[in-house]
Amino acid sequence: MWRVTLIFAFISLTMAVDKSVIIIGSGISGYSAASKLLENGFNDVIILEAEDRIGGRINTIPYDDGFIDLGAQWVHGQQGNIIYEMTHEHFDFGTTPFDDIPFTFLLSNGTKPNQELINAISKLCFEIDHKIYTGDTFTGSFGDMFIGIYDGIVANGSSPVFKDLDPVIVKMMKETSERNINGYAAIKSWFDLSAKLCAREELAQGSQHNTWRRKGFKTVFDFISKKLPDPSQHIDIESKVQLNKKVTNIKYNINDVNNKAVITCADGSAYEAKHVIFTPSLGVLKKYHESLFTPALPEQKVLAIKLYGFGAAGKIFLEFDESFWIEEGEPFVAYQFLWLDADKEEVKAANREWMLGISAFYMVDEFPNMLEAYLGGPNIEEFEASSDEKIINDCMWAFEKFLGKTLPRPKAMIKTNWLTNENFLGAYSYPSMDAEKAGVGIQELAESINNNDGKPILLFAGSAMDEKYPGNTHAGVRTGFRAADEIISIYQ
Structure with missing residues (x-):
């Protein structure tokens, strides 16, 4: 009889263990953390989301009979990318063929330069980018390193593409590389990007531009919740x-150690939990960390929050009745604009300076009559503050200027506003020069806060919190799983 009593006592004790978790944010990190917790018997889970939708910086919206992505769009890499690895056997990815089809370069005076020559220079610029990202001896900013290598090649004649080349083209291609990096890294200036810290990041191997076709990036949530590929295994995250x-x-x-964290919301509601997983963007942490946490976060974590980079990038989708960019017998993937100095001054005088941040207008997989622009640089605020009508007018002015002909206006335009949305305040993180100089970074950002018995009470996850693939969507999944595993291990 005493054995039965002990068994029931043990069961009662086990059932009484408080394993409550509150997750702040329902982006891919919070969603991933919830999936793993629920799968491992943690039923007392609540996800608090500031927006009126699930997804965070994955924002897939309906368009025609499909979907387009205002946020994360591509699955970057295959081998080593946890998103691709969990989905590719059950999903037929498309691709944006940036590696297969050369960009179409256009000059702002309406002429078309020698495409073979320009693409040879473009390829060389890409090789310099890759060299910096994979090197381990660079110091200083990405911009300084690129300019030093590029100017050195031009000066010493080590590449035949620069032989007798117009200095104007040499200068414009350097500026194009800067626009590309500013957009790629969501930065205002490539002089703020640390070459040393960039080299520590890893790249998932394989195609970098796997697309969700017309399904959109939201599809990944069905795989994380196991609704796909087998609905019978579905984990009900949305009800949380x-x-x-x-x-x-x-x-x-x-x-x-017996205290719970108390979470207060703007509507006056309050929640308690033994563990909190914080997943909002680094931009939110930068602006609100002082008021968000009581007591204040540790000094080194605060320093990393202040100094590690978090920037903004913008997107524009333009759909036309028909594709004016397709020419007979010529493959197309993107337009890249080369600005002459006189035309840049015209852009500034006409209050169109935001356009100088556009890296390219490119095709959108499965939407044959749509072009998408991607932009970074110092004028994102101007872009986001511009009306839809102004964006359309500015884009059409540029198209007609570079193509040298009158064109039909788009039938639809959609633009992003990540920087001015208080729940995001930007797009994604980057390794800044300030963080390098201070010797702080992702390790401090990601470190959990433990109570006195060494158990985590406050954990951090998100794309900025992964030392291996920072800034990437698959980093969000990895860190969400990591935070959940840290909690699960306590109770095993």
């Missing part, structure tokens, strides 16, 4: 999400 819950404070106590 509470929308329009903007968190204003997280009060935690590291001294009393």
Whole structure:
């Protein structure tokens, strides 16, 4: 009889263990953390989401009979990319053929330069980018390193493509590389990007531009919740999400192991949990960390929050009745604009300076009559503050200027506003020069805060919190799983 009593006592004790978790944010990190926790028997899970939708910086919206992505769009890499690895056997990815089809370069005076020559220079610029990203001896900013290598090649004549080349073209291609890096890294200036820290990042191997075709990046949530490929294995994460819950404070106590964290929301509601996983963007942390956490976060974590980079990038989708960019017998993937100095001054005088941040207008997989622009640089605020009508007018002015002909206006235009959205305040992280100089970075950003018995009460996840693939969507999945595993291990 005493054995039965002990068994029931053990069961009661096990059932009484408080394993409550609150996840802040329903982006891919929060969603991934919830999936792993629920799969491992953690049923007391709540996800508090400030927006009126699930997804975070994955924002897939319906368009025609498909979907387009205002946020994350491509699955970058295959081998080593956890998103691709969990989905590719059950999903037929498309691709944007940037590696297969050369860009079409256009001059702002309406002429078309020698495409073979320009693409040879473009390829060389890409090789310099790759050299910096994979090198381990560079110091200083990405911009300084690129200019030093590029100018050195031009000066010493080590590449035949620069032989007797017009200095104007040499200069424009350097500026084009800067625009590309500014957009790629979501930065205002490539002089703020640390070459040394870039080289520490890894790249998932294989195609970098796998597309979700007309399904959109939201498809990944069906795989994370296991609705795909087998609906019978579905983990009900959505019922755990509470929308329009903007968190204003997280009060935690590291001294009393029995204390719960208290989470307060803007609507006055409050929640308690043994563990909190914080997944909002680094931009949110930068602006609100002082008011968000009681007590204040550790000094080194705060320093990393302040100094590690978080930038903005913008997108424009333009759909036309027909594709004016397709010419008979010529493959097309993107237009890249080369600005003459006189035309850049015209752009500035006409309050169109945001356009100088556009890296390219390119095709959108499965949408044959649509072009998409991607932009970074110092004028994102101007872009986001511009009306839809102004964006359309500016784009059409540029198209007609570079192509030298009158064109029909688009029938639809959609633009992004990641920087001015208070729940994001930007697009993604980058390794800054300030962080390199201070010797702080992802390790400090990602470090959990433990109570006095060494168990985590406050954990951090998100694309900025992964040392291997920072800034990438698959980093969000990895860090969400990591935070969940850290909690799960306590109770095993």
